[in-house]
Amino acid sequence: MQITRTSLSGVLILEPRRHGDARGFFSESWNRRTLLEAGLDLPEFVQDNHSLSAAVDTLRGLHFQSPPHAQGKLVRCGRGRLFDVAVDIRKGSPTYGQWLGEELSFENGRQLWIPAGFLHGFVTREPDTEICYKCTDHYAPECDGAVAWDSLGIDWGLTGAPLLSDKDAVAPGFAEFDSPFIYHDDFEYEARS
Numbered sequence: 001m002q003i004t005r006t007s008l009s010g011v012l013i014l015e016p017r018r019h020g021d022a023r024g025f026f027s028e029s030w031n032r033r034t035l036l037e038a039g040l041d042l043p044e045f046v047q048d049n050h051s052l053s054a055a056v057d058t059l060r061g062l063h064f065q066s067p068p069h070a071q072g073k074l075v076r077c078g079r080g081r082l083f084d085v086a087v088d089i090r091k092g093s094p095t096y097g098q099w100l101g102e103e104l105s106f107e108n109g110r111q112l113w114i115p116a117g118f119l120h121g122f123v124t125r126e127p128d129t130e131i132c133y134k135c136t137d138h139y140a141p142e143c144d145g146a147v148a149w150d151s152l153g154i155d156w157g158l159t160g161a162p163l164l165s166d167k168d169a170v171a172p173g174f175a176e177f178d179s180p181f182i183y184h185d186d187f188e189y190e191a192r193s
Contacts, residue, residue: 041106045134061121069140072118080129081105087119093183117181146171
């Protein structure tokens with residue numbers, strides 16, 4: 001598995017190997033032992049989510065789940081193509097308020113690891129795009145939160161007006177947001193290099 005560190009401390013790009021032939025391919029999308037051997041000790045996953053977005057320019061986010069039920073997410077695209085975004089919201093972080101985006105697709109097989117303390121969102125680039133992600137904590141509606149998708153200067157690469165949920169359409173802007181996360185640069189999975 002190829003592992004790439006990003007400009008946001010803790011956010012990683014994982015690219016599992018694909019073994020292909022005339023029939024298609026096989027890939028281990030998640031293997032704890034492989035990651036441990038590479039020096040990455042990610043938290044335990046307790047929930048898998050899968051969603052389908054029928055239309056291009058469907059934008060979901062920017063979402064977070066606050067402590068005590070903060071979630072880290074390992075995100076991949078099961079079908080189609082999407083632009084996935086992480087935003088650092090850890091108070092005191094040298095990259096607080098900064099974002100990065102990565103194209104995830106069925107074709108490229110990339111995954112994005114987004115630890116707790118980051119906003120997450122994505123926009124679809126193809127019809128009938130599926131996103132699949134593992135979470136480190138269960139969904140807790142009392143800890144669910146959102147920040148306006150257009151309040152951080154993110155270049156979403158939209159081809160038209162985004163298709164938003166009611167929740168995302170009224171989310172507060174980043175300037176009004178009081179983050180519940182504090183920066184600690186001690187991610188366990190970065191301890192071994």
